Amino acid sequence: MTDIPRLTPGSGLTDYPPPDRWDDWEEYDARAWPEKVKHEYRLVPTTCFNCESACGLLAYVDKESGEIRKFEGNPAHPGSRGRNCAKGPATINQVYDPERILYPMKRVGERGSGQWERVTWEAALTDIGSRMGTAIREGRNNEIMYHVGRPGEDGFMDRTLKAWGVDGHNSHTNICSSGARTGYAMWMGHDRPSADFANARFILLLSSHLETGHYFNPHAQRIIEAKRAGAKLATVDPRLSNTASMSDYWLSPWPGTEPALLLAIARQLLEWDAVDHGFMRSWVNWEESLRLRYPDRPVTYESWIEAMKDEYKNYTVEFAAEETGVDAHRIMAVATGIADAGSRFASHTWRGANSGNLGGWQTARCLW
Numbered sequence: 001m002t003d004i005p006r007l008t009p010g011s012g013l014t015d016y017p018p019p020d021r022w023d024d025w026e027e028y029d030a031r032a033w034p035e036k037v038k039h040e041y042r043l044v045p046t047t048c049f050n051c052e053s054a055c056g057l058l059a060y061v062d063k064e065s066g067e068i069r070k071f072e073g074n075p076a077h078p079g080s081r082g083r084n085c086a087k088g089p090a091t092i093n094q095v096y097d098p099e100r101i102l103y104p105m106k107r108v109g110e111r112g113s114g115q116w117e118r119v120t121w122e123a124a125l126t127d128i129g130s131r132m133g134t135a136i137r138e139g140r141n142n143e144i145m146y147h148v149g150r151p152g153e154d155g156f157m158d159r160t161l162k163a164w165g166v167d168g169h170n171s172h173t174n175i176c177s178s179g180a181r182t183g184y185a186m187w188m189g190h191d192r193p194s195a196d197f198a199n200a201r202f203i204l205l206l207s208s209h210l211e212t213g214h215y216f217n218p219h220a221q222r223i224i225e226a227k228r229a230g231a232k233l234a235t236v237d238p239r240l241s242n243t244a245s246m247s248d249y250w251l252s253p254w255p256g257t258e259p260a261l262l263l264a265i266a267r268q269l270l271e272w273d274a275v276d277h278g279f280m281r282s283w284v285n286w287e288e289s290l291r292l293r294y295p296d297r298p299v300t301y302e303s304w305i306e307a308m309k310d311e312y313k314n315y316t317v318e319f320a321a322e323e324t325g326v327d328a329h330r331i332m333a334v335a336t337g338i339a340d341a342g343s344r345f346a347s348h349t350w351r352g353a354n355s356g357n358l359g360g361w362q363t364a365r366c367l368w
């Protein structure tokens with residue numbers, strides 16, 4: 001049973017309806033005040049999908065009408081823990097949007113004329129499927145285009161499209177997180193990492209901010225927890241965002257120069273030997289890297305570390321300061337904070353720095 005937070009310690013008032021009463025929940029209608037109009041609800045756990053955080057929601061289903069009256073946070077959800085951004089409760093607008101498409105519609109007039117007729121699912125799937133099948137059989141695979149607003153099926157659709165020999169996959173991600181995902185995926189094998197922010201001592205954010213909601217909401221809660229426990233927060237953003245204004249360090253580089261900051265920090269960490277060698281030995285392809293890039297050097301971990309020092313030697317803090325416009329002392333302070341945090345360093349980069357500049361994906365690569 002979820003332990004629901006109390007409004008004040010020891011009080012009977014809870015922030016959320018206790019789960020053992022979700023089947024029989026009563027509330028008075030605030031809009032009927034001063035009359036006391038009671039509503040009986042069944043609270044049904046569901047998920048918000050207005051972004052990939054997939055926070056938990058509770059649908060308040062009116063027992064009398066069977067209609068959803070509102071959505072609130074689900075305190076039993078392990079990620080969001082009852083907290084949502086404004087888009088979560090606003091899901092009610094989607095449910096009852098008068099323009100919501102509830103069944104397949106087929107165009108019957110000229111394109112653009114706005115004339116549609118309702119068809120069955122079977123008719124729609126047969127029509128669309130047979131056209132796609134014909135295109136694939138005739139070798140016109142690239143006449144098929146798949147567009148999805150928010151890809152949340154964790155790669156299933158990509159595998160399906162590949163199996164069909166179709167290359168046309170598009171989503172809003174192409175102008176949002178794809179740059180960061182590319183850097184992450186190529187350098188760490190996973191395109192959407194989730195660091196242990198709650199237990200961090202030092203947190204570095206690059207264009208990935210608490211106030212912008214998105215899938216960052218569950219992260220934001222944990223970053224605030226870490227901050228309350230004494231963690232330092234550094235934000236890299238050309239603009240003084242809300243998160244930057246609340247951070248211990250704000251680094252405002254020229255847009256597109258973020259990788260220089262990260263390379264300089266990495267160089268410092270190597271110089272100070274503030275490196276988790278156990279992790280590097282186990283999880284980095286250092287042998288492969290040595291053989292390909294330094295075939296004349298012995299294939300030992302120590303030799304690879306020396307090679308890395310050579311590779312990074314030009315990325316001094318002074319170089320980064322010149323390149324980015326950020327004060328060298330500030331870069332050094334952040335590097336020191338990261339070194340002192342050891343394995344309790346957490347970071348994230350998303351959107352802006354990675355998607356707003358040519359080659360921006362290198363930011364995620366350099367961070368990793």
Ligand code: SF4
Nearest residue numbers: 048051055085088217
């Ligand atoms: S962060 Fe907001 S939009 Fe995203 S899933 Fe959570 S409540 Fe929904």
